[in-house]
Amino acid sequence: MDRSTVHRHRWKILAVLCMSLVLIGLDNLILNLALPKIQTDLGSTGTEMQWIVDSYTLVFGGLLLLSGSLADRFGRRRMLMTGMVLFLAFSLAAAFSTDSAMLIAMRAAMGAGAAMIMPATLAIIKDVFPAGEQAKAIGIWAGTAALGVPLGPVVGGLLLDHFWWGSVFLINAPVVMVALVGGAVLIPESRNRNHSGSLDLLGALLSAAGLAVLVYGLVEASRNGWSDGITLISLAVSVTLLIGFTVWERRARFPMLAPELLRDKRFSGSALAITAISFGMFGALFVLTQYLQFVLAHEPLDAGLRLLPIATMIIGAPLSPRLVERIGLKAVVALGLSLITAALVLTAGAGTDSELRILWSLAFFGLGMGLAMPAAADAMLAAAPSGQSGAGSAVTDASMQVGGALGIAVIGSVLSTSYRDALPALDRMPAEAADAASDSVGAADGVAAGIGGEPGRQLLAAAHEAFVEGLGDAMLIGAGVTALGVLAALLVFPRRAAKGPLAVGGDTTPGEADTGTDDLTASGAARREASRAPRPT
Structure with missing residues (x-):
């Protein structure tokens, strides 16, 4: 496929890539709703339940950089297609798992497939889009990647209302099949043709x-x-x-990742910004899914629907590249992170009946994320040489995963500690019931239902009050981290994003296809000239 054909179908190619990302976003949260049914059917222990979720994240995060480097060397479309096939095959196997050990293994294998998919999507965007459109395309990519998060509980709730727990994995099949066909027809192969050294x-x-x-x-x-x-x-x-x-x-x-990248302010600043954004997003959603279901007593589907205001990222993402052109990269990323910080502070003030406040905070959060994430991801991708766009994209994805894992760990720990400290003494209860109620608000709900009557209502009210106190402390910690992200953006980023990648020997030029020929379009020539020019400080 020649370059004119690639450019003519670039938006269709982006649609295929976005379908792949929706799978990953959905899978991050959709499984959580199915865990009670999985535990009942498979007899899973508490530890096994944790690893059913965590095995996916562990393998996904661990293989991102390796997968990006392999994509640069052996072909980005090949890596994407292989990842989708693996994701589909192990999703089907997970749906029909007969015990917890099998499900844990299949989830880990799905993580390996996801690690192949995600870096390849960004690298392919850099290959098929001219420089002037990359920011817009990445804005759509970022919005799609995050949109799967609020959709997960909605889709999961619909499936679990009508089918068995394995249906949350089978939903992947039709999406992957369409994406595989579209990828085979539309996406060109690209790789670092000049890398002749050993792996x-x-x-x-x-x-x-x-x-x-x-x-x-x-x-x-x-x-x-x-x-x-x-x-x-x-x-x-x-x-x-x-x-x-x-x-x-x-x-x-022949390094996997050029050391020069880490010294580039666009690249390092973007990694810090993306980590801070993901810290806030995953931490907040971890807390709010519990708040909506346990404190406000919404069913999973209703709770999922109330997360949809975060979809304002769809408004922010297209605005991001235009604002970068007008006021600069530094200002846009700082503005987006400031909105996220304000949203977390607003959430911190929630009480036991603050649904409207939560909806507004999610809307602010989504808008801030829509502004900051595409700008940071585009700057990061622009800094990476085309020959290492897969590895550079993998660092973007790794920043998201590590930031998310860190957000859940820190915010979850603060929430648990503050909840236990705020809960009144439960001396009159049996020790086993008191320990369970002190563990989490969900367990306290179960204990209160078992006790019944006025004592049960009192325990439930106390648990809800303790939870919102813990929520406030946790969200303020999250706001502190994103505020540090604002400061980092102001100090680290150059005022405006440079237009070209770093000039690193042995790299292909942006847009170079599998044939090894140069991009002879005007935009390709301009980008080659930009890559040779001294980088602005």
């Missing part, structure tokens, strides 16, 4: 192990606390491995 196996091992252990440590922190020995050891090992990866990449002849 950086040590760098791949260090990056995969470092990210996997980091995600594992964050998961353990959310479960067992930050002072737990396993948590501390995991985080220390992950830091050691990632430092080792950075040191090795500076010395490797």
Whole structure:
């Protein structure tokens, strides 16, 4: 397929890529609604239930950078299609799992497929879109990637109202089939044709192990606390491995990730911004799904519908590139993060009956995310050489995953601690019931229902009051992190995004297709000239 054909179908290609992203966004939350039915049918223990969710995140986060590097070397369409096939196959296997161990293994394998899909989508956008349209395309990409999050509870609630728990995995099948056909017909192959060196196996091992252990440590922190020995050891090992990866990449002849990228303000600033955004988003949704279901007593489907105001990101995402042109990258990212911070502060003031406040905060959050995320992702992708666009895209995705895992771990830990501290003494209750009620507001609801009568109502009211107090503390912590993101954006970002990638030897030019020929369009020539020019400071 020649470049004119690619450009003519670029918006159809983007639609195919967005379909792939919706799968990943849906899968992040849709499973949570099915866990009670899974536990009943498979007899899963509490630990097994946790790993049914966490095995996906662990493998997904660990393999992102490796998958992006392999996509650059062996072909981005090939990696995308392979990831979709794996995601489909293991989704079907997960739907018909006969025990918890099988479901955990299938979820881990789905994470491997998702890790192949996500970096390839951004890299393909850079290949098929001219420089002037990349920001708009990435805005749509960012909106689609996040839209799956509020849709997860809605779709999950509809399926579970009518079908068995395996249906939450079968929903992936028709979407993947359409995306596979569209990808095979429309998406051109692209790779770093000038990379003739050997694969950086040590760098791949260090990056995969470092990210996997980091995600594992964050998961353990959310479960067992930050002072737990396993948590501390995991985080220390992950830091050691990632430092080792950075040191090795500076010395490797054919590194997975050019060291120059980490020194580029667009790239490093964008990584910090995306991490802060994801910290706030995943942490807030983790808390609000519980607030809507346990405190406001909404059913899963009704709770999911009330998360939809975050879809204002669809309004912010198209505005983002226009605002970057007018007021600059630094101002747009700082503005978006400021709106997110304001939304979290608004949420922190919620009481036991503050539904309207939550709806407004979600709307502000979505608008801020729509402004900041596309601008940061576009700047990050623009900084990466075309030959390493897969690896650069993987760092974008890894920032999202690590920020999300960190947000759930930190905000979840603050929520649990504040909830227990705010709960009145339960000395008159049996020890087992008191321990359960102190564990979470969901468990307290179950204990209150078992007690019944006035004592049950009193326990329920006390648990709800304790939860909203914990919610306030947790959201203020989240607001503090996103406020630091605002400060980082103001200090780290250049005022305006540079137009070209870093000039790193051995890279292909933007838009170079599988044939190895140069992009002879005016935009391609302009981008090649920009890549040779000194970068602005």
